[in-house]
Amino acid sequence: MKVLYLIDTLEGYGAEKSLVEITSGCTEIVPVFVHIYQGDLLKPRLEHAGIKVYSLDLNQKYAFNKALEKLIPIYLREKPDIIHATLFRSEIIARKLKQKFPNICLIGSFVSNAYSSERLRRKNLLDKLKLQFFFNLDRRTVKYVDYFISNSHTIKDRTCEALRIDSQKVEVIYRGRSSSKFDPKTNLEKFPYLNNHNTILLNVSRLIPLKGQEDLLEALPEIIKRFGNVSLIFAGHGAYREFLEEKARFLKVEPHVHFLGRVDNINKLLLHANIFLYPSYSEGLPGALIEAMMAERIIICSNIPENLECVDSNSAIIYKKGNVSELSTAIIKVLNNPEKYRYLGENARKQAIKKFELGKRIVDYQDFYKRIKGKPKNKKFRILHLIQKPQNRGAETFACQLANHQINLGNEVKIVSIFKGNSTLPWHDDINYLQTSSTLRLVDVQGWKKLNKIIRDFKPDVVQANAGDTLKYAVFSKKIFRWKTPIIFRNASEVGKYLNNHLQRKLNDFLYQNVDQVISVSRTSRNDIITNFPILKNKTIAIPVGIENRKKIISEELQPSGYRHIIHVGGFTFEKNHEVLVRIFEKILKKHENVHLHLLGDGPLKKNIEKLVKQQSLQKNISFYGYVNDPLPYIKAADVLVLPSIIEGLPGVILESMYCKTPVVAFNVGGMAEIVGKETGHLIPPNNEEAFVYAVRQILKGDNSEIISNAYNMVETKYLNRKIAERFQEAYNFHF
Structure with a gap:
């Protein structure tokens, strides 16, 4: 393109x-x-x-x-x-x-x-x-x-x-910067034209009135009275320079002010700065501020919304735009005790890497171009969805919800299941079964033959393999019986976490060579599969899961009455990390006696966790519900949803919780960071149990209205299934 x-x-x-x-x-x-x-x-x-x-x-x-x-x-x-x-x-x-x-x-x-x-x-x-x-x-x-x-x-x-x-x-799409170019651990060399022994206050910006440099000059006399070895550095050029030079002379601060003009190696200059100053009155998205964040500088900036989209009170000192007295006070405060504010720079770099890392923004741009290129003009498709079996799992549930919306868009859709299952899925039509045995996964010629017949009869435009063994059946059937329909693989997790041996990797490599497109559930999942299988680099896009739009959700009455309620929804598998969840809950109990944990879900490890709960004498504090067909009333009734998973794609239960206006605490794995952030929930570094406990406690005792509102609005705007279905439609149209 x-x-x-x-x-x-x-x-x-x-x-x-x-x-x-x-x-x-x-x-x-x-x-x-x-x-x-x-x-x-x-x-x-x-x-x-x-x-x-x-x-x-x-x-x-x-x-x-x-x-x-x-x-x-x-x-x-x-x-x-x-x-x-x-x-x-x-x-x-x-x-x-x-x-x-x-x-x-x-x-x-x-x-x-x-x-x-x-x-x-x-x-x-x-x-x-x-x-x-x-x-x-x-x-x-x-x-x-x-x-x-x-x-x-x-x-x-x-x-x-x-x-x-x-x-x-x-x-x-935010502006991007490469964090490696602003690594604060880089060895510093002397920077030309500077007194490298002075404390350096740095502003990087065009020299125009809207950038607020005049405020910096007006703040400087008070600072010089307290700290004589201060240099205020302006890196940038513009029509306002002559005025600022005259202003510096008028204020008698000229020896402390240096105009460098345009500077090419801003990264090196930033690493010399002690404080980065950004007093703007109006901005776009301030790239210089992002660079200062990447460089781990202590930042003092004005409170305009454009700046606050980059930093917050945990990563910068923020003052009222145009308030010179407040600005000079903030600078003096930092100069008096810079070590006290070092954490702001550390937090700023972490935030910048998460929000503004260049590689992620490049992916965003390319995905956007691909998504809009040749946007469908009422093109209709015959779509065959292949699922593992009717089971209470996100991949199958989402495939059925997606299929319903694809029918609403005018497509003809058929769902085929490899194996039999007992669960009821949200699909409004019959499911076709290959009626095969799970013991024959790699040699199931009869199953591949049945799939071939269904495809020959239905004549789909697209075969979408939705996680599990579905890709094996689609690829082997196509190779042996030579049907021509394009195969899309729905990548719902991080495949790299499941590659345990060379044979497994070789098999996956063969399968991926025979797909026409991979639609990953998150950018993290996309990057993971490309890292492990580079042949997919130009075949892979990211489209998240979504949730259904429901007019009204009536809360379940959770017991015991009068308690604070913590909820977890997910299958009892190793990925969901229930043992750690129980341990986290024990620590929460030490500070909050009237709190109860509700575990919704089923799975092979459920008995192990029930045994663990009994061993820890927590039966009165933890309830097991098994599989619940509609968890949303339970989620809505809870005070917080927790997800300490060790592997995830992009979990729909997080979106459901946000939609139910229940705060979320989760480990930062898979695509979590794409939906959970400071504005929408609490994202915890993997395995940091103490931080997880602290976040839950903060929710139980604090005001969560802003986070709840932000999260709900995000889901309403971006993650309803009817909108997600349109993105799949665009992907089919672009490729096929």
């Missing part, structure tokens, strides 16, 4: 820099760049990465029609699948191109809070009139854009409101 990136210039500003870093790491698309106006600082980096760059080099400020004239031959020559425009002038030119070529798939970008009141407040009358003109042009032509990528939720919400854009057309 070829993506043509249209951008104003290739100077080293935030939007350009981020796009260059992301595209340089793309392996599943062919990027081509066109920069319209003069300024090509980043061009050599793109060319070094093997990316073609066209330089139109216009020297006028706008010249939209002239740019269009030069762009059309490039578009016709390159024939891109997608055009992705970034920054206002390029966006307008791209929309003009779309008017001439309506079949273009056009993506726009939200990279700044372009129409904020703060930005407008600082303009003179002429500039305000000019901004209003361009705002009207933007709103009038935005209809030509098919999709948008926003670099933050804050910018998405504000821009959608300002331009009246349907938020469903907007995908939020």
